[in-house]
Amino acid sequence: MQTTEALKRRIQSAQDLLGVVKTMKALAATNIRQYQRAVESLAEYHRTVEMGLQIVLRQSREATTVGSRAGRLGAVVFGTDQGLCGQLNSLIVGHALDQMGRTGVGREDRIVIAVGMRAAELLEDSGQKVFEVLTMPGSTAGITPLVQDITMLLEDWRFKKKIHQVHIFYSEYVSGATYRPKSLVLLPVEEAWLRTLRQRKWESSTLPLFTMKWDAIFSSLIGEYLFVCIYRAFANALASENASRLASMQSAEKNIEERLEDLFTQFHRQRQMIITEELLDIVSGFEALGGARDVGA
Secondary structure, eight states, X not given: OOOHHHHHHHHHHHHHHHHHHHHHHHHHHHHHHHHHHHHHHHHHHHHHHHHHHHHHHHTOOSOOOOOOSSSOEEXXXXXXXXXXXXXXXXXHHHHHHHHHHHTTOOGGGEEEEEESHHHHHHHHXXXXXXXXXXXXXXXXXXXXXXXXXXXXXXHHHHHTSXXXXXXXXXXXXXXXXXXXXXXXXXXXXXXXXXXXXXXXXXXXXXXOOOOSOHHHHHHHHHHHHHHHHHHHHHHHHHHHHHHHHHHHHHHHHHHHHHHHHHHHHHHHHHHHHHHHHHHHHHHHHHHHHHHHHHHHO
16 A cells, blocks of 8 residues: 555646646647638638639630649648647548549659658558658748748659649648548649639629730749648648647546546545544553553552
């Protein structure tokens, strides 16, 4: 049986750990809101890009395509660098491998970038070679430079490696501590979407004009569209990482509180036993003294 001092030390350790868990839980909740705002802020920007494409596409009478589904495949898989994220990395890597398998492109014809070391390790363990590993940013300020790096890699893939089919796989934040795996085909840009933009009614009675060459402005707007998609993937992945961490911390908090309750119960029981033993010793001593006086008399 443990002594009360040993139980006190265990209770103190559990309380210290509970404090750390509560701090991490609060940080995760704060970070989720930060990345949520980042996703929300993209809505108006995305609408502006769509409006620009709408005007440009109205000036083209030919079918417009960007990329093709033939040949090799490029993919970007968003995971995490840090732990305490539950099954997030396993879920997104499993989803990515399943979706890439459905394209019919063999593993040897895929170029995969992993964002986050833990996702990269799982991909390698599954037999999928990882072309490059990028570090997941720690805040919204670090997202834009990484988006620019990835867009440059995509350009390199298109012109040097002849890859025109590009997919991204990330965890989409839902609410609270929940998320779900998400995939998006960046290239080729969906023809049905471009056709819908071209046919959409313009809200104003005056159509904007542009003086740049059609190819140049269309390419620039598609670049902005890709930027929005990749930035959204980053923000969602970071929000999902913190959502998964929040769920882990909630589970840990519950377990620690249950353990503390058990330790306090043991401590009070042990303390009561010690008090009872001391009282019995006092009573026994008193009775012994009383018996001694009776004999002396």
